[in-house]
Amino acid sequence: MKIYDARYVLIGLAIFVGLFTIPFWYNMGRAVPPPDPKLDTPVIQQMAVKQCVLPLAEIRTGHMQLLNDWRTWVVRDGLRTYVAADGKTYNMSLQNTCMDCHSNKTQFCDQCHIYAGLEAGTVPYCWTCHIAPKENQ
Ligand code: HEC
Ligand code: HEC
Ligand code: HEC
Numbered sequence: 569m570k571i572y573d574a575r576y577v578l579i580g581l582a583i584f585v586g587l588f589t590i591p592f593w594y595n596m597g598r599a600v601p602p603p604d605p606k607l608d609t610p611v612i613q614q615m616a617v618k619q620c621v622l623p624l625a626e627i628r629t630g631h632m633q634l635l636n637d638w639r640t641w642v643v644r645d646g647l648r649t650y651v652a653a654d655g656k657t658y659n660m661s662l663q664n665t666c667m668d669c670h671s672n673k674t675q676f677c678d679q680c681h682i683y684a685g686l687e688a689g690t691v692p693y694c695w696t697c698h699i700a701p702k703e704n705q
Contacts, residue, residue, distance in 0.1 A: 603683040606675040611668055621650070621658055621665075635662060663698050671701040 612618060620627040622634060638660040641647040650658045659665050670676045 603679040605677075605679045606672055609669060609671045609676075611671065620669075621652055623653075635666075638662070662694065667701045672703060673700050674703060 607618065622630060627634070638650065639662075641650075642660050648660055650660045652658065667673065
């Protein structure tokens with residue numbers, strides 16, 4: 569190979585790398601948009617009072633703990649019914665209770681978890697056993 573051919577190869581490579589990383593340069597200095605979990609599911613739309621199992625502030629930061637407790641109570645203690653602070657009762661089930669209301673997993677759970685950097689790690693592992701809701705994409 570002659571020397572000037574090598575130079576063209578290098579210029580070509582430089583252009584390629586430049587084009588390839590445009591999306592990266594374009595995003596530099598911009599904040600990642602905060603998550604925007606959607607509540608517009610058929611079941612939630614039907615609710616007169618739109619509330620979760622726990623008050624919003626508590627479920628937002630404490631839903632992992634609640635799920636953990638539910639699992640322990642169901643699997644270890646054989647309990648099925650959860651009585652909320654307001655006296656409402658819930659069947660302690662990820663699939664049949666949480667995901668009945670939050671049937672838009674990709675627009676809800678995943679929104680936050682991807683933002684929080686969890687998607688590649690811990691959270692999807694629940695869905696290797698528990699059935700995620702079917703969504704029309
Ligand atoms: C290896 C399989 C497996 C994985 C992974 C798994 N679970 Fe479970 N989970 C089960 C089984 C089996 C039961 C018992 C089902 C029953 O008795 O109804 C259960 C029960 C539960 C329950 C109570 C009953 C119900 O139907 O929801 C909750 C809540 C729960 N798991 C949450 C989770 C969460 C949250 C994760 C992820 C962090 C997770 N599980 C990951 C297998 C799994
Ligand atoms: C009866 C329907 C219903 C059930 C069951 C339910 N949720 Fe909710 N959830 C809601 C509604 C409605 C809101 C919004 C509450 C508000 O704005 O005050 C919400 C809010 C949340 C939020 C906070 C979202 C945010 O914007 O910060 C999380 C997290 C959440 N739910 C997770 C769960 C988990 C996990 C379960 C099961 C343990 C569950 N939900 C069960 C209806 C439900
Ligand atoms: C408002 C944002 C938000 C929404 C909506 C949300 N999560 Fe989370 N979730 C988080 C954050 C943040 C963490 C990590 C918390 C930590 O690491 O302390 C988390 C952690 C979890 C964990 C524990 C993972 C682990 O292994 O530690 C489970 C299980 C979980 N979420 C289930 C759900 C399910 C199911 C839904 C949908 C019904 C949901 N979450 C909706 C923000 C959210």
